[in-house]
Every structure is written in C-alpha cells, then in structure tokens.
Amino acid sequence: MLRARPNLKNKLSATLKSWLPILQSDPLEIEETLLNCAKDNPFVRVQSGMRTDFSSHKFYKPPKNALGDQIERLSVRPKSLHETLNEQLLPPLFPTPMSLKIATDIIENLNPEGYFEGDTQAQALNLGVEVADYEKVRQRFAYLDPPGVGACNLLESFAFQLAQHEELDTPTYELCARILKDLEQHQQHRHHPLYAKAMQVITSFKNPPALEFGESLPPIIPDILVLEEDGDISVQLNEGYYPKVVLEQGKIAADNGYLKEKLKEARDLVDALQMRHQTIQKIGLMLVEYQYDFFKGGAIKPMRLVDLAEEFGYAASTISRAISNKYLACNRGVFAIKSFFATALEGDVSNAAIKEFLLELINKEDKQHPMSDLKILELVEKQFGLKMVRRTITKYRKLLNIASSTERKKLYGMALDLT
Template sequence: MKLRRSQSTQLKNRLSGTLRSWLPILQSSLEELEELLQKYESENPYMQVQSGFEEQFSAKFTHKVLYQSDNSSTTEAIEAKTIQNLSLYEKLNEQINAPLFPTPKSIDIAYAIIEEISDEGYFTGDINEIAKKVKAEPYQVESIRQRFSYLDPPGVGSVNATEAMLFQLRQSGVEEPIYSLVSDMLQDLQNLSKFKNSSNYEEALKVIRSFKNPPALDNMEDSPPVIPDLIIVEKSNGIEVQMNDLFYPDIIIEDCSLDHEFVKKKIKEARDLIDALQMRKATLYKIGLMIVEFQYDFFQGGDIKPMKLKDIAQEFDHNPSTISRAIANKYLACERGIFPMKTFFTTGIDEEVSNAVIKKFIADAIASEDKNKPLSDQKLLDMIEAKFGVKMVRRTITKYRKQMKIGGSSERKRFYQLA
C-alpha cells in the first residue's frame, strides 16, 4: 500500500508540473514556441533546446530569410540590406532638418508629428494635443505638418487619401494647366464626371492613377511567412491530419549521474517540458481531427459551417477558454491555402450558414460587380436572402462589409472611376 501511494503521489506531482508548463506552451504560436523554451533552457543547465527551425525555414521559404549568422563573410551584406531597408520612421527622422525644419521648435513639432503617423503613412494624431505637448499654437503644428508634403515618401503625414494625393501632387513635377486640373479633381472626387469635357482630363486622370495609396505603401513591412501547426492532406482514402513536426523544437536532457537534489529537480522540470510539448501536439492534433469532422465539406471545396468553441470543448472535456488558447495564433494548411484555426469557429446565421460564408459571398459579389453600378448594401442583402434562404437586416451587411474594410457603393464607384 505504501509503495502504491508513493507511485500515485509521484504521478500526481509529475502531471501537475506538466500542466503548469502546458498552458504557456499551448498558447504560444509555433514561431514563439522556441523562444519560450529557450527561456526555460536559460534557467536549466541540464536541458538543451535544439531546433532545425531556421535551417528548415530557409530551405522551405527561400524568398525570406529569418536568420543570418553574424560572421565576417556576411557582415557587409547585412549592413547593405539594413541601409537599403530603413523603416518609415527612420527615413522620416533622417529628414527632420533644415531647410524645412530650421529651428529647434520646428524640429520638436516634427518629431511629435512623426509619433502620430501610422504604418500606412497617415497622420492619426490630434493637432491640439500635440500643441499642448510641445507648448506651441495649433496653427504652428498644422503649418509644420503641411511641410511633410515635401518629405519622402510623398504623401506621408496626410490625414486621408485625398490629402495624400494632394501632397504627392506637390512633388510630382506636373506643370500647368494639368496641375490645377488635377488639384480640382482631387478636391471633388465625388463629381469627377463634370471634368470629362476638359481637354486635359485623360492626362490628369493618368497623374492621379500614378499616386500611391496609402502613401507609405513601399515602406510597409512584409508580413512574415506563416508556419502552420497542422497540415490537412487529401488522400485517395480520405483526409489525413498531420502535425507540422518539421518546425517543432526538441528538448535534449543532458546525461548526468550526479545524485543531487538540484540536479534531480532540473531534470524533472526538463521532462515536464517534454511531456507538455507532447500534450500540446496531442491537443492540437485532436482539435485538427474535430475541425475536419465538423468542416469536412470545406476541405472538399464547400463552405465553412457554423461551429462553436463549446462544441469541441465538450468533446475534449475542457473549458472553452482552453480551446480558445489552443487555437490562438495557430494556423492550418490545406489545399485551399493557410488559414487561422479560429476561422473555422464561426457563429451561425442559421444551422447551415455561417457568417464566414456570408462575408465571403459579399466579398465575391463586390469583386465581380458592375463598376458603373456598384452593389448597394440593400441589394447585397436581397441577393444573400435569395441564395441562402435566411432572414437578415441591412445593418448586418453593412457591419460585415466594414469589418472587411470594403467601402460603400458610392465610395467604390468613385475609385472605379479613377481606375
């Protein structure tokens, strides 16, 4: 009996240690996982984290190198790449000097404005707040912001797309009478048709089409390539779920024969991490199986169906919050592309139609709409109700469209006219 109790206690302690490690490991994305394990490694001299992540990644994704060793043969190449790829903010900071910004006050204001410029190059701050911050008048701040129209990239510091194009016009080198016509057209984009009789209309339109929108488009960083945790493979006998083991780190426990409490403790912690890593894999694998079961039609070319976190939580006997952690920042790859795992958990319009399906229908309909007569939200609603046999309200269509960052019909029509 004593031996059995001792074994039970050891197993309970082992499981509690594993579970403590499991949740942080489960919640980490595949890219973050190695970094997390390396923190454990730094505190444990008897474990080593080994990963073929960089090697495998550079082999599979040759278009983007994530890691470069720092040695003498590559230093110049790295420096050259760094110089060529200054961030938007580094580029702007380098330009804050005379003659555009000749005084310390103008420089202070310019730097404060840069802090309020988005990655897209738009000014998103408040002139009055900046004025208070730098102890200046609002008109002085606005005057300095207008000088940004002469900085690179052209259009940076503008408050919206129209002003961005007006800023770009100032640097375009376009001469009169085209310059004035372009300026008038930009300030009245809603009524472009009234300019069609101008002899320089087509040339002015060509100038407008040359402007970049958003202004910092060329300086925006590429999104890092996504590495999926799960791979869905279609085979002749069905669909198979595979773990993307290729990019998983391995934990190596150092061989040590020292009979010391500290050593025993650290080796136990390393073993708990190995168990937690296996639990992560097992949990995601089971979730993958459930996704395939619930969303089988999607992997055969159909639509995503309504599916809730609690559907899987009940099957796992877990809390929905645990499932939410498990799918956060995780991706699934299949023949149709790479998808965030949360994509497959959607609320339902009814039992057969999910909001993801409705959004896709809206996006597809707008992509193929008549450019001279864009679809209104009411028309989209009528089409959805006819196709799917569901009842909805127009404001829901408007909400979905805005969530997908798609403009209204009148806004789209103006841009179609420009294009």
C-alpha cells in the first residue's frame, strides 16, 4: 500500500494555517486563495495559471474545440432569460406603451423555467387594465423566443411552440393541435396518416421552455487525470491550471524581524502549495489502487474516508477537505472524487454497484411491461444476495432520474408509436 512520507507530515504543523485552505480550493479558486495568503507580503508573487498559454494545459481527451468553448464561458456572460425577452418587446407584437407595460409585467412574473406564475386577474387589476387585454398580450408570447415561454403550463407551452412551426401544412398542424388537447390519449389518433409526423413535431418540443437559460454551472476542471495507455494506468495532476508561487527574495538586514517573518511566511506558502500537489497526487494513486476494477470498466467498491486517512496518517476530516470540490477525469468520464467513497451496504456491495445494476435493468426491460420497484427489488436482492426495502430502490431510481414504471410505460408508448 502507498504511505505518506514522514517529511510531508512533519511540515504540516508549520504550514497548516495556509495549507488547509489551499488544499480545499478547486482549480478555479486556488489563485484567489493564494493571493489572499500572500497579501501584503513583499516576497511573494502569484503567477496565474489561468492567464498563460491555454494550449499547454492538459485535459483528458478533450472534445474538439472544448477548450476554446471553456475559455469563452469564463469570459463571456450569456444573456439572461429576461434580457432576451425584453429585447423582443417590439412592434408589431407590442405596438403601444400599454402593451409594453403588460409584457414587462408578464416577464417579471415568469419562473426560472419560463412559465408564467402570476395571477392574471390580480396583475391586470394592479396595472389598471382589463383582464382580457392582459391575457391578449400574454398570448403574443407564443411568437417569442425561447418557444413556449410565457405559458401557464406544459400543454399551453406546447401549444405556444406549435404556433412557431409555420412550415407545417394545415392538416398536420391541426392534428398536432387536436393531440395536444388530450395528449395522454394521443394513441386514439394513431391510424391517422399524419400521426407519426405530428408526434415527431410534438416530441421535439422543449420542457421547460427556458431550458437553455437554466443556471449555468462553472466549468469543471479536474485536479486528477487517470490515463491509460497500452493497458497501463498512470496518475497525473492537471497542473496546467495551477498558479505558481514565486519568491522575490532580496537582502534582509539582520535586525529586521518583520521582513524575516514575511520571508518565512512566503516559504511556508511555497511549501503549502507543494504539499497540496503531493496530497492530491497521492489521493489519485490511492484511488487507482482501491478502485482499479472501476478504471477497467467495473463497479465502484466500498471505500471509507477513514481508510484513506489511515494510509496518509492524517485525520479523516483533513482528507475530506482534500477531496471537497475536486474532480477526477478518466476514460469513463469526469467524476467527483467523493463519489469514489461509496457507502457499503453489506459485505463488498456498494450503493454505486446497486445503482449501476438498476440502470442496466431499466435499459434492458420489456418496453411493453416496465418493471415495478418491487420487481427491481427482487432482482437486486437475488443479484447481490442481500435484503433491502422497496423505498431504497425508489430512492435510487429517483436519484438516477428514472421515471416510475407507469410513467415509463407512457414514454415508451410514445416512442414506439413513432417506429
């Protein structure tokens, strides 16, 4: 097993104050953390890792243009839903000051998904307009982008989106409109010659309408790269994004205690950054050792923070800080490091293995007769030889964003009708 070198542990007491915040920072935060630690220190210069040549940074098998897109996301703020809609409040849809006033009020009453959540009657009364006039303006949102915005519910959003399909011939458009009036009973139209075409249009609609305006997540930059070449696995740090601490050391008078202390702090900061690199590198090596089967295509095995902490000679809380907001990239994707610490259910069975098996069951299930949670429970217990309760399966299914058997049957039905 891997062991932490004693000198790393001995340095911990001298640099603990700066080491822990640096250890906990992710690649997008570490520069700011170092700048805070180096504040007012004349011997320290923090050299940014985010403003140097991005072409030299390493990422595990990046898709084409991914790095350029990532840089753009870091420097360009996309327009919000409200900004996008306000730019469209123009004639001929909104030709009068009153129509603009109503439209602005509607925008202010949209939820983040793009649905109208206001009380039409109350909003009209507040603006001093007729309810019919307020509603007339809201209906004009059917012609704005994103399609479906301003609707009160899912079916109205679909109707708004249908209104923008000007390319449809009249019979197909009318069939789509009839299906939307009772979408759950869409199969009653299956013998119509245009049914497949109409369902292709309807299944292309977005829900929620403002999907692309959802809160954008910051780019994920993994700290650890697990690379495989010719069957051999290696672990590297993604150091291309790391800032560097440069010592600007000059001559110090023997009696200048203040500058001597600042120089010591500067050296401690260099040591702290180096210790961060060493700690994360060792965590990567330990993960590959414990979870080797996963990196070869298998399931995640149970792994406890305390086991890793004992190997390092640190407290479990220190290791917890070390993996907080950290990610690992390998040939199976990008994973939060904390996801490798799967909870053991019984023996060598982890909850991650259960979830993976559940996904496999759903992918292979009979589309005409989807499995209930009870049936999945029976198969899981048989596969892993353990006892569970149905609500655990239900919880895992929901965590995996898998619909219930009843909902899946409806979804499968819609898909099969198009074949």
